[in-house]
Every structure is written in C-alpha cells, then in structure tokens.
Amino acid sequence: MERSTQVVVSRNKSIDEQVLDVISSFNQGIKDVELKGYGREIDRTVDIYNIIKEKLGDAVSLVDVTIGSEFKDKRRISYLLFRLRKSF
Amino acid sequence: MERSTQVVVSRNKSIDEQVLDVISSFNQGIKDVELKGYGREIDRTVDIYNIIKEKLGDAVSLVDVTIGSEFKDKRRISYLLFRLRKSF
Numbered sequence: 001m002e003r004s005t006q007v008v009v010s011r012n013k014s015i016d017e018q019v020l021d022v023i024s025s026f027n028q029g030i031k032d033v034e035l036k037g038y039g040r041e042i043d044r045t046v047d048i049y050n051i052i053k054e055k056l057g058d059a060v061s062l063v064d065v066t067i068g069s070e071f072k073d074k075r076r077i078s079y080l081l082f083r084l085r086k087s088f
Numbered sequence: 089m090e091r092s093t094q095v096v097v098s099r100n101k102s103i104d105e106q107v108l109d110v111i112s113s114f115n116q117g118i119k120d121v122e123l124k125g126y127g128r129e130i131d132r133t134v135d136i137y138n139i140i141k142e143k144l145g146d147a148v149s150l151v152d153v154t155i156g157s158e159f160k161d162k163r164r165i166s167y168l169l170f171r172l173r174k175s176f
C-alpha cells in the first residue's frame with residue numbers, strides 16, 4: 001500500500017469529484033495526500049482543501065504548504081501544493 | 089509608522105502593479121505585509137508572491153500561510169493569505 005499519493009487539480013473534473021478523490025485515497029489507507037494545483041487551478045485547489053477540511057474536520061491536518069513555480073512549455077507557471085495527512 | 093499592512097489582490101490591477109505595492113510598503117518601513125486573495129484572485133495571489141520572492145530573494149520571508157473561507161453576500165468564498173516579512 002502506498003503511504004502517499006498526489007492529486008493534481010483539474011479544470012475538467014468537478015470540485016466535488018476531486019474532493020471525493022482525496023477522501024477515497026484516505027479511505028483506502030493512504031496516509032498523506034498531496035493536493036497540487038497549477039496556474040488557474042490554484043483557486044480550485046483552495047476550494048477543494050476548504051471542502052475537505054469542512055467534511056473531515058480534525059480527521060485531516062494540513063502538514064505543509066508549498067508555493068512555487070515550474071517551467072512548462074518554456075513558460076513559468078505558479079503552483080500551490082497542500083500536504084494533507086489523515087489524523088486517525 | 090505602521091508595522092503591518094494588508095494588500096487585497098484585485099483583478100482590476102496588473103500583477104506587476106500589485107508586486108510594486110508590496111515592495112513599496114517594505115521600502116516605506118513596513119515590516120509585515122499580508123497578501124490576501126479571494127476566490128478567483130487566489131491564483132494571482134500566488135503569482136504575485138512568486139514574483140516578489142524572485143525579485144527580493146532572501147530579503148523577504150514567508151512567515152505564515154493561512155487558508156480559509158469567509159461569507160460574502162451569503163455565499164462562502166475561499167481565501168489564501170500570505171504573511172510576508174522583510175528580513176533586513
């Protein structure tokens with residue numbers, strides 16, 4: 001069983017669907033989920049985080065936030081990465 | 089002299105202008121700048137942070153990141169808040 005997985009936020013899936021992707025990972029026994037959004041998906045990333053936090057409460061904790069940028073197709077794109085951990 | 093100020097990211101001003109707003113605050117002697125973006129401005133907030141960090145390097149540090157939501161006009165809106173501190 002993986003201990004950690006990464007979910008890259010997409011504009012082509014609903015926010016609710018992506019919330020469920022993260023919760024399903026936790027329910028499958030994965031301890032840490034990295035939720036990463038690039039560029040225009042960054043605001044959705046925060047929405048998804050807020051909904052997960054609202055649904056799971058103390059059962060999930062935000063252990064790290066990373067902000068940075070990467071080069072894609074020779075142009076720089078910002079990203080936001082949340083590391084979420086299932087608490088119990 | 090204020091020790092701290094808040095800059096709320098706007099879609100009506102260019103990213104460069106908002107980068108300069110933050111840098112100007114530091115140059116006026118303000119030690120901490122809160123950079124806050126709501127909803128669709130969250131991705132711009134991360135862009136602005138990345139450009140400030142690129143321009144100022146070690147002269148600025150990210151002392152806190154807050155993610156949350158507030159009610160505006162009876163609907164919930166996500167926000168992202170960076171607390172930036174001038175290092176020297």
Ligand SMILES: [Zn+2]
Binds near residue numbers: 129130
């Ligand atoms: Zn956006």
